[in-house]
Amino acid sequence: MGNARRFWNLFRNRLSLAIPGLLALIAVLMVNIVGVRQVDRVGLGLFDAYQRAAPRPYQDAGVRIVDIDDESIQKLGQWPWPRTDIAALTQKLTEAGAAVVAYDVVFSEPDRTSPAQLASRAKAGQAPADVVAALESLPDNDAAFAQVLANSNVVLGFFLDGNGKGATVEPKAGIAYTGSKPNGWKVAFTNAIQPIPVLREATRGLGSVSRIGDSDGVVRQAPLMFMQNGEFVPSLSVEALRIAQPEVSSVIVKTSDASGELGEAGGRVDMAAIKVGGFEVPTNDQGELWMYYTKPVPERIVPAWKILTDALPPEEMRRLFEGQIIFVGAGAAGLRDLVSTPMQDRELGVMVHAQAAEQMIIGNADPADKKPHFLTRPYWAQEMERGLMLALGILMALLLPWMGATRGAILGAVMVGGMAAGSWLAFRQSLLLLDPTWPILGLILVWVCETAYTYYREERQRAYIHRAFDRYLSPELVKRIADDPSRLELGGETREMTVMFCDIRSFSRISEKLDAQQLIRFLIAFLTPMTDVLLRRKATIDKFIGDAILAFWNAPLDDEDQYANAARGALEMAERLKSLNAQMQAQSAEPWPGDVAIGIGLNAGPCCVGNMGSAQRLSYSLIGDTVNLASRIEGLTKYYGVTIAIGDDLQKHIPNFATVPLDLVRVVGRDAPELVYVLLGDETMMIEPGFQSFAEKYTAMGNAYRAQDWDKADALLAETAESAASHGLAKHHALMASRVAAYRENGPGADWDGVFGATEK
Numbered sequence: 001m002g003n004a005r006r007f008w009n010l011f012r013n014r015l016s017l018a019i020p021g022l023l024a025l026i027a028v029l030m031v032n033i034v035g036v037r038q039v040d041r042v043g044l045g046l047f048d049a050y051q052r053a054a055p056r057p058y059q060d061a062g063v064r065i066v067d068i069d070d071e072s073i074q075k076l077g078q079w080p081w082p083r084t085d086i087a088a089l090t091q092k093l094t095e096a097g098a099a100v101v102a103y104d105v106v107f108s109e110p111d112r113t114s115p116a117q118l119a120s121r122a123k124a125g126q127a128p129a130d131v132v133a134a135l136e137s138l139p140d141n142d143a144a145f146a147q148v149l150a151n152s153n154v155v156l157g158f159f160l161d162g163n164g165k166g167a168t169v170e171p172k173a174g175i176a177y178t179g180s181k182p183n184g185w186k187v188a189f190t191n192a193i194q195p196i197p198v199l200r201e202a203t204r205g206l207g208s209v210s211r212i213g214d215s216d217g218v219v220r221q222a223p224l225m226f227m228q229n230g231e232f233v234p235s236l237s238v239e240a241l242r243i244a245q246p247e248v249s250s251v252i253v254k255t256s257d258a259s260g261e262l263g264e265a266g267g268r269v270d271m272a273a274i275k276v277g278g279f280e281v282p283t284n285d286q287g288e289l290w291m292y293y294t295k296p297v298p299e300r301i302v303p304a305w306k307i308l309t310d311a312l313p314p315e316e317m318r319r320l321f322e323g324q325i326i327f328v329g330a331g332a333a334g335l336r337d338l339v340s341t342p343m344q345d346r347e348l349g350v351m352v353h354a355q356a357a358e359q360m361i362i363g364n365a366d367p368a369d370k371k372p373h374f375l376t377r378p379y380w381a382q383e384m385e386r387g388l389m390l391a392l393g394i395l396m397a398l399l400l401p402w403m404g405a406t407r408g409a410i411l412g413a414v415m416v417g418g419m420a421a422g423s424w425l426a427f428r429q430s431l432l433l434l435d436p437t438w439p440i441l442g443l444i445l446v447w448v449c450e451t452a453y454t455y456y457r458e459e460r461q462r463a464y465i466h467r468a469f470d471r472y473l474s475p476e477l478v479k480r481i482a483d484d485p486s487r488l489e490l491g492g493e494t495r496e497m498t499v500m501f502c503d504i505r506s507f508s509r510i511s512e513k514l515d516a517q518q519l520i521r522f523l524i525a526f527l528t529p530m531t532d533v534l535l536r537r538k539a540t541i542d543k544f545i546g547d548a549i550l551a552f553w554n555a556p557l558d559d560e561d562q563y564a565n566a567a568r569g570a571l572e573m574a575e576r577l578k579s580l581n582a583q584m585q586a587q588s589a590e591p592w593p594g595d596v597a598i599g600i601g602l603n604a605g606p607c608c609v610g611n612m613g614s615a616q617r618l619s620y621s622l623i624g625d626t627v628n629l630a631s632r633i634e635g636l637t638k639y640y641g642v643t644i645a646i647g648d649d650l651q652k653h654i655p656n657f658a659t660v661p662l663d664l665v666r667v668v669g670r671d672a673p674e675l676v677y678v679l680l681g682d683e684t685m686m687i688e689p690g691f692q693s694f695a696e697k698y699t700a701m702g703n704a705y706r707a708q709d710w711d712k713a714d715a716l717l718a719e720t721a722e723s724a725a726s727h728g729l730a731k732h733h734a735l736m737a738s739r740v741a742a743y744r745e746n747g748p749g750a751d752w753d754g755v756f757g758a759t760e761k
Contacts, residue, residue: 017400017401017450017453017454017457018397018398018400018401018450020449020450020452020453021393021396021397021400021446021447021449021450021453022393022394022397022446023449024442024445024446024448024449025389025390025393025394025397025442025445025446027445028389028393028438028441028442028445029386029389029390029442032386032389032438032442037215039437039438039441040215040437041214041215041216042437043435043436043437043438044214044216044218044220046423046435046436046437047220047342047427047433047435048218048220048342050424050427051292051293051342051343052342052343054427054428055292055293055294055295055343056292056293056294056359057294058294058295058297058300059358059362061357061358061361061362061365062099062323062324062325062361063300063324063325063327063354063355063357063358063361064300064301064302064320064321064324064325064326064327064354065300065301065302065326065327065328065329065348065350065351065354066089066093066301066302066303066304066307066326066327066328066329067301067302067303067304067329067330067331067348067350068304068328068329068330068331068332068335069303069304069331069332070332070333070334071303071305072303072304072305072308072332073332073334075305075309076304076305076308076309079330079332079334079335080111080112082111082113082114082141083107083111083113083114083141083142083144083145084141084144084145085308086103086107086145087141087144087145087147087148088308089304089307089308089328090145090148090149090152090154091148091152092307092308092317093307093321093326094148094151094152094153095317096314096317096318096320096321096322097318097321097322097323097324098153098321098322098323098324098325098326099153099243099244099323099324099325099326100153100154100155100205100240100243100244100325100326101152101153101154101155101326101328102154102155102157102205102207102236102237102239102240102243102325102326102327102328102353103154103155103156103157103328103329104157104209104236104327104328104329104330104337104349104350104353105156105157105209105328105329105330106156106157106158106159106193106194106195106209107142107145107156107195107196107199108158108159108193108194108195108196109196110142110196111141111142111145113141114140114141114142115138115139115140115141116140142196142198142199143198145199145202146198146199146201146202147202149199149202149203149204150202152204153204153205153243153244154203154204154205154243155203155204155205155206155207155236155239155240155243156195156199156200156203156205156206156207157195157206157207157208157209157236158192158193158194158195158206158207158208158209159192159193159208159209159210160189160191160192160208160210160226160228160233161189161190161191161192161193162187162188162189162190162191163190163191164190164191165190165191165229166190166191166192167191167192167194168192168228168229168231169192169194169206169208169228169233170206171206171232171233171234171239172203172204172205172206172239173205173234173238173239173242173249173250173251174249174250174251175231175232175234175250175251175253176250176251176252176253177252177253177254177255178252178253178254178255178258179254179255179256179257179258179269180255180257180269181253181255181269182253182255182256182269182270182271182285182287183267183268183269184268184269184270184285185227185286186286187212187227187286188227188228188229188230189210189226189227189228189229190228190229192228194206204243205239205240205242205243206233206239207233207234207235207236207237207238207239207240208223208226208233208234208235208236209235209236209349209353210223210226211223211339211349211352212288213339213340217340218340218341218342219291219339219340219341219352220290220291220341220342221284221288221289221290221291222235222237222288222289222291222352222353222355222356223235223286223287223288223289224237224238224274224281224283224287224288224289224356225238225251225253225271225274225283225287226287232251232253232287234251235353235356236327236353237327237353237354237356237357237360238251238274238276238360240325240327240353240357241276241277241279241325241357241360241361242276242277244325245276245277245278247277248276248277251274251275251276252274252275252276253271253274253287254271254272254273254274254275254280255269255270255271255272256268256269256270256271256272256285256379257269258272270285270286270379271283271284271285271286271287272285274287276360278364279360279361279363279364280364281359281360281363281364281374282374282376284376284377284379285379289356289359289360289374290374290375290376290377290433291341291342291352291355291356291359291375292359292374292375292431293341293342293343293355294343294355295343296343296344300354301348302320304328325357327350327353327354327357328350329348329349329350329351329353330350331348331349331350337349337350339351339352359373359374359375372430372431372432373431374431375431375433376431376432376433377432377433377434378432381432381433381434381435382435384434385434385435385436385438385439386438386439388419388439389438389439389442389443392415392419392439392443393439393442393443393446396411396412396415396443396446396447396450397446397450399411400446400447400450400451400454401450401454405451408447408450408451409447412443412444412447415443416440416443416444419436419439419440419443420436420440422434422436423435423436492608492609492610492611492612492622493608493609493610494606494607494608494609495554495555495606495607495609496554496604496605496606496607497552497553497554497555497562497604497605497606497607497609497622497626498552498553498554498562498563498565498566498602498603498604498650499550499551499552499602499603499604499607499622499626499627499630500534500539500549500550500551500552500566500569500570500600500601500602500630501548501549501550501600501601501630501631501633501634502530502548502549502551502570502573502598502599502600502601502634503547503548503549503598503599503634504526504547504548504596504597504598505596505597505598505599505638506597507546507547510522510593510596513593514591514593518590518591519591521591522591522592522593523546523547525580525584525589525592526547526580526596527544527549529576529580530549530573530576530577531549533569533572533573533576534549534551534569534573536569536572537553537565537566537568537569537572538553538557538559538561538562538565539551539552539553539565539566539569540552540553540555540556540620542619542620542621542622543619543621551569552607552609552622553565553566555607555609555622556609556620562604563604563650563653563654564654564657566602566604566650567602567646567650567654567657567679567682568682570600570602570644570679571644571679571681571682573598573600574598574600574643574644577596577597577598580596581595581596597643598643599634599635599637599638599642599643599644599645600634600637600643600644600645601630601631601632601633601634601635601636601637601644601645601646602630602633602644602645602646602647602650602679603626603627603629603630603633603646603647603649603650604626604647604649604650604653605624605625605626605629605647605649606624606626607622607623607624607626607627608622608623608624609621609622610622625670626649628669628670629647629667629670629674630647632667632668632669632670632758633645633646633647633667633674633676635667635758635760636662636663636665636667636676636758639758639760640662640663640676640678640731640732640735641728641729641730641731641732641735642662642678642728642729642731642732643728644678644679644680645662645676645677645678645679646659646676646677646678646679647674647675647676647677648674648675648676648677651675651677656683656686657679657681657682657683657686658679658680658681658682658683658685658686658691658695659677659678659679659680659695660677660678660680660694660695660698660699660727660729661675661676661677661678661698661699661702662676662677662678662702662732663675663676663702663756664676664706664754664755664756665755665756665757665758666755666756666757666758667758668758668759668760673753673755678729678732680727680728690723691727694720694723694724694727697716697719697720698716698720698723698724698729700712700716701713701716701717701720701736702736704716705736705739705740705754706753706754707754708743708747708748708752708754710740710743710744713736713740714737714740714741714744717733717736717737717740720733721733
């Protein structure tokens with residue numbers, strides 16, 4: 001039950017960490033629904049990159065372009081050419097066996113070079129009557145062109161316009177529907193620029209040459225059907241395809257509510273496909289074909305001048321044009337019929353119509369072939385993209401809190417890379433255009449928000465842990481662990497260190513007088529100022545053992561003044577306790593138990609310091625003989641009645657401090673004896689004349705005692721009695737006097753080495 005509760009608490013905590021990522025995901029989804037043109041353009045640019053990386057392989061579908069290029073203008077004169085030249089061009093192509101000739105040109109005005117037009121201008125210019133009469137007797141250029149149109153398969157172009165209300169185009173093709181008439185049209189035209197009536201009536205086909213580029217001006221989709229004044233009219237490429245099939249008189253529009261198609265909610269009906277004779281072509285909801293361009297193919301294009309000047313022999317004309325759908329367009333730079341496509345920044349405008357016709361033909365070449373032939377962006381693409389973004393975004397938001405930074409980054413890279421790879425594979429294998437831009441953006445923002453929030457929480461936790469461990473460890477140690485967590489690994493190093501043990505005298509009796517809460521408050525009141533002193537002196541506090549303090553110097557940071565810092569720290573602790581006793585007693589502070597006394601033991605020497613413990617729980621601590629001896633020295637302070645006792649090794653490192661030997665002691669658990677000193681003051685006391693004299697005599701007394709020179713020891717004890725009491729050594733002085741008296745009466749024996757054997761820790 002306990003494990004289940006812990007798991008639930010952990011799961012709930014991790015679930016809360018997913019909230020920033022989920023909120024970011026919702027925000028991206030809402031922005032996606034509203035639409036951002038700049039982001040949408042990224043997706044379109046990606047589709048362009050796909051086409052450049054893997055363009056449509058060119059297949060000869062029986063489509064040619066006759067280009068009115070710059071060289072044709074130079075050889076045949078400025079544009080527009082006389083309609084007789086256009087008629088001649090049409091006649092030559094028809095005689096060469098062209099299936100249909102489609103003009104990406106709008107003959108919207110009478111030919112200004114026609115004899116009737118010239119006669120009118122001549123009459124206005126007062127030309128001779130016979131000249132005017134001669135001109136009026138010549139055949140009209142437009143009529144000559146109309147006569148050729150009547151005997152040829154020709155499609156003339158017209159422009160659609162949305163400015164104002166004008167004449168409605170009367171298409172040559174009939175429009176039929178399988179399903180309801182589409183009603184979700186976004187771009188509807190109200191006006192048209194058409195060929196002049198004589199040409200319009202003579203031609204067999206009329207097709208729109210209008211183009212609707214994307215917001216960045218790139219032509220990625222070719223409209224196959226246009227809406228004008230509530231009625232559909234075909235594009236130039238669709239009409240050319242219809243005229244190329246002699247028995248086909250209409251275009252069939254297949255809509256979204258036709259049999260086998262999915263109807264739209266709210267009664268909306270969209271275009272799904274068109275059928276022109278034996279050719280069925282899928283479209284988007286606006287009747288557009290996604291263009292899948294080839295690389296430039298020079299053999300697809302024939303300059304107009306070569307046809308009009310008979311530069312091509314009849315057999316070459318038949319090879320090039322027999323049975324072909326011919327698109328005639330103006331590619332000369334001055335005529336400005338150039339467009340931007342995914343493949344080229346400057347492409348012939350007529351090329352869009354020609355490649356649209358190619359795709360419609362090739363896509364229907366082999367009905368048994370089940371491979372996709374049309375580049376499509378399905379109606380369900382956007383919903384699928386949003387669904388993937390939501391599914392993967394939610395999954396990422398939920399998984400990231402359980403993963404580290406490295407694994408989280410790998411997860412994000414795999415998801416983003418998977419989306420990009422899936423989009424590319426959909427294009428290459430199925431000719432599907434699936435835009436990964438929004439899903440990738442959503443995943444990136446989820447990852448960024450989750451990572452930022454996790455980092456923020458970890459930094460807050462880090463700061464909290466830092467503040468918490470500041471109470472247990474030295475700030476230097478906490479900083480080093482925070483900067484380098486590897487220091488928390490098990491292991492240690494041997495260093496020269498100084499160790500302190502501090503203990504409250506008669507703590508058992510104090511604890512008897514206080515209840516648990518009072519005892520805790522007392523310890524806090526005592527340990528807090530002692531800790532402040534130690535931290536100021538660069539100590540690392542190892543642990544609090546009830547009322548005892550274990551601290552050390554020179555780890556984890558080097559401390560060149562470790563010995564002096566330890567000695568000053570001990571002296572300051574003793575002085576701070578004096579002021580604390582006076583302050584608490586003056587305030588009658590509860591639960592301060594009268595005069596509190598401490599014992600401090602200091603020792604220096606090699607120690608092993610590092611992270612000690614188990615794999616589950618560890619502590620930065622130290623071990624070694626130096627530590628054990630410091631503990632025993634602290635225990636001797638009570639026996640000798642002193643506040644601070646230090647080992648011989650430490651005393652050698654602080655010769656300028658006021659110290660006096662106490663005794664040569666063999667502590668419990670250690671065979672080698674240790675000369676133990678009392679630390680009475682710093683350098684200031686050491687240079688006081690009175691102290692120097694006392695220290696010399698007291699040291700000599702100890703030496704005489706260990707040499708069994710009882711008379712000299714007794715004499716020196718008598719001389720130093722008053723000074724010993726003034727320096728807090730009254731108990732030690734009395735102890736040594738009693739020993740000398742006892743040994744004078746009963747000698748210690750010949751094998752006595754002057755060592756006192758301690759029996760208590």
